[in-house]
Amino acid sequence: MTALEILQExxxxxxxxDPFPLYGAAHRxxxxxxxxxxxxxxxxxxxxxxxxxxxxxxxxxxxxTRPALDLMQRSILRTNPPDHRRMRSLISQVFTPRRVxxxxxxxxxxxxxxxxxxxxxxxxxxxxxxxxxxxxxCELLGVPAYDRHRFRPLASNLTxxxxxxxxxxxxxxxxxxxxxxxxxxxxxxxxxxxxxxxxVAARDAGDERxxxxxxxxxxxxxxxxGFETTTDLLGNGLAILIDQPDRLTDPAAFVEExxxxxxxxxxxxxxxxxxxxxxxxxxxxxxxxVLLLGAANRDPARFPHPDRFDAGRADNKPLSFGAGAxxxxxxxxxxxxxxxxxxxxxxxxxxxxPTGEPTRRDRLxxxxxxxxxxxxxxxxxxxxxx
Numbered sequence: 001m002t003a004l005e006i007l008q009e010x011x012x013x014x015x016x017x018d019p020f021p022l023y024g025a026a027h028r029x030x031x032x033x034x035x036x037x038x039x040x041x042x043x044x045x046x047x048x049x050x051x052x053x054x055x056x057x058x059x060x061x062x063x064x065t066r067p068a069l070d071l072m073q074r075s076i077l078r079t080n081p082p083d084h085r086r087m088r089s090l091i092s093q094v095f096t097p098r099r100v101x102x103x104x105x106x107x108x109x110x111x112x113x114x115x116x117x118x119x120x121x122x123x124x125x126x127x128x129x130x131x132x133x134x135x136x137x138c139e140l141l142g143v144p145a146y147d148r149h150r151f152r153p154l155a156s157n158l159t160x161x162x163x164x165x166x167x168x169x170x171x172x173x174x175x176x177x178x179x180x181x182x183x184x185x186x187x188x189x190x191x192x193x194x195x196x197x198x199x200v201a202a203r204d205a206g207d208e209r210x211x212x213x214x215x216x217x218x219x220x221x222x223x224x225x226g227f228e229t230t231t232d233l234l235g236n237g238l239a240i241l242i243d244q245p246d247r248l249t250d251p252a253a254f255v256e257e258x259x260x261x262x263x264x265x266x267x268x269x270x271x272x273x274x275x276x277x278x279x280x281x282x283x284x285x286x287x288x289x290v291l292l293l294g295a296a297n298r299d300p301a302r303f304p305h306p307d308r309f310d311a312g313r314a315d316n317k318p319l320s321f322g323a324g325a326x327x328x329x330x331x332x333x334x335x336x337x338x339x340x341x342x343x344x345x346x347x348x349x350x351x352x353x354p355t356g357e358p359t360r361r362d363r364l365x366x367x368x369x370x371x372x373x374x375x376x377x378x379x380x381x382x383x384x385x386x
Contacts, residue, residue, distance in 0.1 A: 015364070020298065044279055055081070061079060075221040120377075125368075238352070251340075251343050257313055272284065
């Protein structure tokens with residue numbers, strides 16, 4: 001297969017469902033592959049890492065009249081320096097490691113509450129994998145519990161705008177408008193101890209303030225990114241644990257290997273501001289690059305036996321949350337939630353078995369399950385310890 005054929009197949013239903021054989025085919029061609037005039041597929045671990053960290057390669061960002069795309073392009077997700085640096089420095093002041101570490105009791109309590117409420121048979125994605133991260137991020141943002149049920153369909157519709165194909169249809173735009181209206185109200189009356197209030201204060205302080213549009217876009221991004229990728233991480237991880245629960249001897253190492261083996265984020269893009277050579281391939285200025293994070297995480301030059309799940313893998317540094325200036329702000333929180341959730345889940349329910357065929361979302365960029373039906377046994381013939 002050529003690089004162009006690989007990319008086209010990745011965007012087909014079969015390729016989205018199982019991209020990993022296509023990643024293997026790409027690796028056999030090289031780390032950086034031309035797919036058209038001034039367009040490249042980047043699949044090697046070192047090459048992807050290089051592009052992510054180099055300031056020469058920027059986020060593709062063009063003005064759009066579509067509400068979903070316009071919202072993305074006003075946030076730190078889709079902006080470049082100096083706006084990205086200005087916004088991220090302000091958001092980082094209130095989205096600190098200390099604030100995340102202080103959420104540990106919140107995460108532990110949320111996990112235990114959700115486990116208490118699990119029936120003997122459940123859709124793990126609906127009853128746990130979505131509920132945990134949305135509870136945590138809404139606690140961080142100061143969003144009341146009675147509003148949280150609204151966000152899963154809205155986030156799913158909005159993130160269609162991230163796909164390589166033009167899936168940002170009217171439902172994505174409607175989700176952008178509804179989330180915008182919701183957070184506009186939250187900005188007008190923020191909770192005193194929530195992140196919304198802290199960001200409002202950051203907007204109003206000093207010369208490098210956030211505009212109203214930037215504040216709104218970044219709050220929506222924090223909400224959506226705060227649970228979308230973690231939901232997928234939890235689902236992808238449980239699908240592995242169902243078959244081999246003994247892989248959880250070291251929860252932190254297990255989570256890193258889930259991120260490498262079946263990353264919640266598979267693809268991102270960049271454009272070359274200037275000419276640069278990457279992995280021996282000259283990249284002209286103005287070139288578009290498709291970075292396959294999922295392929296980089298399975299690069300045989302970086303990870304021995306890359307298609308084997310190995311929770312004891314040494315020097316495991318997946319690129320699932322990116323690298324460089326655009327590394328995901330919430331990666332520490334996602335890891336915290338997963339390392340707490342998996343051991344508590346198996347401690348409460350040592351036996352977890354599938355009860356039906358799981359379904360994946362038909363996405364390439366964000367990879368995760370739509371449904372994951374399971375049966376849980378607490379070892380005493382019951383579904384809970386109540």
